[in-house]
Every structure is written in C-alpha cells, then in structure tokens.
Amino acid sequence: MLSKGVMQQGQKTSSPRTELQMARSMCWHCQSEISGEYFCERCVKVQPVSKEMDYFTCLGLPRRLNINPDQLEAKFYELSRMFHPDFYQNKTETERAISLNNSALLNTAYRTLKDPIQRAEYLLRLEAGSAKEIRTSPPAELFEEILALQEDLEEFRSASSDRPPDELETLRAKLEADRKTLDRRRAEMEARLFELFTAWDVLQDRGEATDQLRKEREAILKEMREILSNRTYVSNIVNDFVATIG
C-alpha cells in the first residue's frame, strides 16, 4: 500500500543536456567517436539510444503532426530489427541491456506517434512543458451539457429496476440520441484538430523564427490544447454511456 508515499505522475526529471551529449558521443565499447547512428562504426556495437531523445527523432521523423502511417510502420519495423532482444541473445550482457532499453523506448515512441491524439498530446508536452497543463477546465457551456448528460445517465441507472418497461425505453431512446450528439461533437473536434495539424506543419516548414510566426505557433498550440482537453471530457462521458447502455 502506498499509504505513506506520494506519487507525482507524469513528472519527468531531465539530466543536464551536456551529460546526454557526452553519453552519445563516445562508443561505450571502443571509446571511439560515433556520429548519431545506432551502431558504432568502428566496432559495430549497438549504442544506447538516449533516454532524452524525443520520439520523432527516435523514429527518424521531423516534428510534424501529419505522419504517413505506412512510413511510420516501416521505420518501426526497421528499427525493431536493429534493436530487438531476440537478436542479442549471443551478445554480452551490456549489449543485451542496451537492446532491451532501446526496444522499450522504440515501442513507446511508436505507440505514441501512431495514435494522432497521443501524438498531439506528446507534441504539446515537447513544445510547451508538462502534460498536466493540457488539462484546462472546460468552457461553461460544455461543462453544463456534461452535467445534464450525467443526470440523464443517473436517472436511467436508478430507474432500471423499478420503472415500467415503456418508460425505460423512452429514457433509453433519449440516451441513444444524446450519445449520437456526443459522437458528432467529438468528430467535429477531431476534424478541427486535424486542420490544426496541417497548419502546424505548414508553419514548421516555413522555418524562420519571426515574431509573427511565434505568435501563430502559440495560437495553434493553445487551440490544440483546448480541443484535446475538451475532447477528453467528451470521451469520458461517452465511455460512461457505453458502460450504461452498451
């Protein structure tokens, strides 16, 4: 029991950047300099992927939000063939440990980038700090809507046992309609999110860092954060609906 311990979820410590670069610049085995790839050019030993390496870099991608899934998968498979513990069974303990950690990181990177929502959340974390800040409070109108829906759900749940079947049927029909509205809402949010994906990518491609661009960037990130946050509220209530009416 974690009675005495307090967990701080989602919080990551980062070691100083210089340390990280040091770790990457020399081969752990032959001490020769290595140039950013996964294997030492001289002794062909696998190198640890830095734990600070971001998932886009890990999968050899630019920091863009539109990702071709086939390309992502192909890269994931290619790197899996490089790192998977299956191919290190006959190697030294150090190499086996590197293979294990690299594979674990690669799997996390792939899982995160494969899903557009997780991808966007991850980008926000990279660009604007902790994931906690993503949770903004919902706008008043959405908040009230969700409250009303929760009351409907509660009514249906408590009525299930003692109301006549036709009344239950009416309640159920109402819930079904509510759920359709929610699904539509979520789809609208996602459509807007994907527009922002493209806007972000265009902005990134333009490159140069003018004040105007910085402002546009901030605006996009802010809107994405709001949508992601509101979408979470909607998704949670949709899950409640699924749990109640199937």
Place this chain on the structure above:
Amino acid sequence: MARIVGIDLGTTNSLVAYMDAGQPKVIPGRNGRTLVPSVVAMTDNGLIVGDPAKEYLLRSPERTIYSVKRFMGKGLADVREELAYFPYTLHEQGGVIRIQIGEKSYSPPQISAMILKELKQRAEAYLGESITKAVITVPAYFNDSQRQATKDAGMIAGLEVLRIINEPTAASLAYGLQKRTQGMIAVYDLGGGTFDISILKLKNGIFEVLATNGDTHLGGDDFDRRTADLILKQVREQRRLDLDAYPDVMQAVRLEAERAKIRLSDEHKTTVAIDLPGGRGRFELELTRDQLESLTADLVERTLGPCRQALKDAGLTPADIDEVVLVGGATRMPLVRQRVQALFGKVPHSELNPDEVVALGAAVQADILSGGTQDMLLLDVTPLSLGIETMGGVMSTLIRRNTTIPASAKEMFTTYVDGQTSVDIHILQGERELAKDNRSLARFQLKVPPLPAGIPRIEVTFLIDANGILNVSARDVRTGETQSIQVKPSYGLTDEEVERMIGESFKFAAEDLKARQVIEARTEAEAILKATGKALKQGGHLIGAEEIAAIKAAVATLESAKVTDDHKAIRARIADVEKATHHLAEVLMDTALKEALENKKLSELP
C-alpha cells in the same frame, strides 16, 4: 552456440521440438509418439512421467498428478472451486500451492520441472547431445506470476529458459514459416486448460501482435468435467451409487469423458462405459454429439467475448481478418469450429496438427534466438495492464494491456512525512479500477534517505521484458545511485526456494537413477530365473545332483535379493546364478548342437 529446443508445456500434453535444416520438427519418444501426457506419478519405484504415468491415474490416483498447469502461479483460493475434481491434497505455503504426496509436498513448478526433464531427456536421447537451453511456451493470457512459475520450472529442470513465448504467437510463427502468409490473422487457441485469442499483423517477416485476450481457466478439461458430471449423475440415479468415494473410478470417468469427447468430434454418437466398483458390473451410457454440445455450449460462448474484445482492442472488425488459425486439441470439436467461423465469417485453418503447432513455433523462436532464422521477428504484447496501488486502494496503470514488449514505464516517488525512510510499493496486474480486484504481483519497499518530506526523489523503472516478465529497478535521482530491490512475489517462489528446489531436483534425479537401476536389475533377474527354470527342466537329467543343488541355492538367494532395493546385490546374485548354471548351459548347448546336427543329417536323407 549450443542447440536450443522449443517446448510446449501443456495442461494435458507436452512436446519438445527442434529446428532441422530450416524446418521445425517434433521429437518423438521411443514409442514413436510425439505427445508426452503431462502426468507425473510418484510410485514406489520412483518417479514416472508421461504415458506410463497415465496408467497410475487409475492405480494410485492420489499419487498421480495431472493438469498441474492449472496451479502454476496460483494460490489456493484461486482454485477452490475445482478442488473437488482433484484426487490429491492441496495446501498453500507462502502464496504457492503445494501438492501433498505421502510425506512430501511439491510446488507446481517442481511437478512441471519433472515433465520438462522428461522432454529434455527425450531430446537428448534423440539428438545425441546435452540440452541445456530452451524456449518454453505459455498461454498468452498468463500473468506475470504464471510466467515466472514456468521459468522457475525450467530452472528446476536444469534448463536455461531463454525465452517464454506465448502459445498463439508461437503457432503463428509455425504457420507463417509454412505459408509465408501476409495480412491480419486471428489465432484461436483452445487447449486443455486455457483459452487464448491473439490478433496479429504479418508483414515482411514481422509478426506484430496487435491484441491478445483469453481465459487461463477455460479449456478441454472443463468440457470433460461436464460430461463426467453427467455420467456421475446417471450412475447416481440409475444405480443409486455415489462414485465420489472412489478416486480411481472418478479418474476412470474423467478419462472416459475425455475419450468420448474426442470420439464425438468424428462420430454423432458413442457409448461410454465404466466398470463400477465392488463388482457392481458395468455401466453404459449412450452419448450423442448434440448432447455434448448442449452440455458445453456456454463454454464455447465464453470464448467469444475475449475474441470480440481482442478485435476491439486491435481496432479491427471481423471483416478485417484475413485468416483464422485454430490451435489446441479442443478446437477439433465441430461446435467450436462452427462458432469461430460464425464470428469471423471465414472458414478457420487447421492444416498444421493443432496439438503440435505450438511446439513447432517454439522451435522456430529458438532458432531465431540462436541466430539461425533471421528474417522473422515476433513483436508480442503484454496481455494485462500493469500498475501500482495508490492511495485509496485504486490501481494506477503504468503499462496498458496490449502494449508491445519490451515496455517500460518510470514513476517518481517521494516522501510524505519528514524523516520517512521507506515507501511501500504494491505492484498489480489487471483491468479493474480497484487494487483489490486486480492480481497482486509483488510488494517491495523502497529505501529512502531520511530527509524533509518531498525532498527525496526515487525514480522506479518498471520494465516488462520480451518474456512478458516484470523487472523493477530504482534510482535515487539526487545521488544518481541505483538501488537493488527485493521484490516479494505474492504468488511465486522466492529465489531461495527455487535454488533449494534445484538442489532437491538433483537429489530426485539421483533417486530416479537408483530406482531405474533397481528396476532394470529386477527385470534381468526375472529373465535369468525364468531361463534357469527352463534349463533345469530341459537338462536336469544331464547333470549331477550336487550341481542341481548348487543351482537351486543360487536361485534361492537371487529370489530373496530381487525383492530388495539393492541393485548391486541383485546384480551380484545374478552373476552367481550365471556361474552355477555355466556347465548346465554348456551341456544343453552340446545337446542342442548334437540334435541339430542329427536333424540336419536326417533332413539330408533323400
């Protein structure tokens, strides 16, 4: 690199396979059979495993262990409901079930190790080399404790378990190698005691598991129990006889139920027959396939929920599945095939022997590990979410189910009170909200330097390796020092216990060897006694009375030595008899020669 074998350690049957020139092959025993029944009998003459042990199910049911896989990584409370079905006594010690046989008690990994040893010896005899490394399969839905127990069993058997691999994915490797399939496949694996469903994407030699689900307590055994219960009920009603009191007859009923189930996969009706105890004669009952199906329809239905959940988790519909593969002996039942076909909308495959395909796949994985096969790679997932208990008894998930393994998660811990020196961590596995509804895997205590509350920062890494087994490590972020963690498994053997059992296993091995030598010496003694008796009858009149007396004396001492457990004494007395009968043998030989020559002469007459 030494050869690595692939082992399917099944509930009902086990197999060992190896890779021969790029093709996996199951290794047969001396009797030509590839299946080793997962049955262990503790007889007066020592340990017996496999086919011969199966006979002891009826002769000494309380000393013959079957379906031990159902107990792996479990506590007594987990199996309470089915205790009545097992003839032996179970108790619990340190969260691990113990099986009581006479004076001794055994943990499930020890019993499994006896089966593994038999497979090891079989492979060694067949391949003519020592085998020390293996890949062992487990149901995909096995939790951490069950996987660890399997690994422990391997160690106790003297095998280095290089990989624990999931049964349905092993099967997919065997199929993939055979057919070079591409696309989405569903592997439906209904074995003797467990059910698994795995959805995989096969592309250019990569076998990526997208989702897996199952029930580790649903298999062919459960179908047999339904039939057995029907037989027992009929006996009770028609003969007013309760068979519960006769463990040997109960076993006969169970085995007959299993045979009837197998027959009903090909035939539409069959007769079950049971010899009733105490000379009450024979009981016969006609059973139809329809009857069996209505008795077990709900069991088949129970497999469909996990199938739907796995599809959902993979983000697929049945129409997305290109091929369905059937694994496990229980998939021979027509009702299973029908229901699977109805769910996925396609005719399932079963070209490869469903009993052997898992072992074949394990051999393929063994070959990948030894560097033989290089174009295939299996990316498997963890079947259950992993988390820790947080305040309020809620489970906080760290690694979600169906996450590709190896997978890791980090969590930062600090203190709540000034000067606090430890933090207790409780690791859980499961999908429920509350800690108490999930499986407790282990507990450990983090050591923290005494500092003001909130200052210590200990980073704990939870890493699920390619075996699906959890490894925990901790690092003090302030000092950068790593901390070794003593994890106390909730339902597993501690390292010390495994060590002790490895030691005991060598002791058992010595006892086994001794038992074998005694049996062999006795068999030889019996043969020579028989031959001597025959020789005396044939040639007693050709030798002197003194010589006959000497032979009879030697025979008498051998007779009394034969019943002891001293194989050296038996061998010595055998030598005495041989010496005493030496002359008689010569005389007989001469006579035989003479006769042969005379016969020859006779036959040469025109």
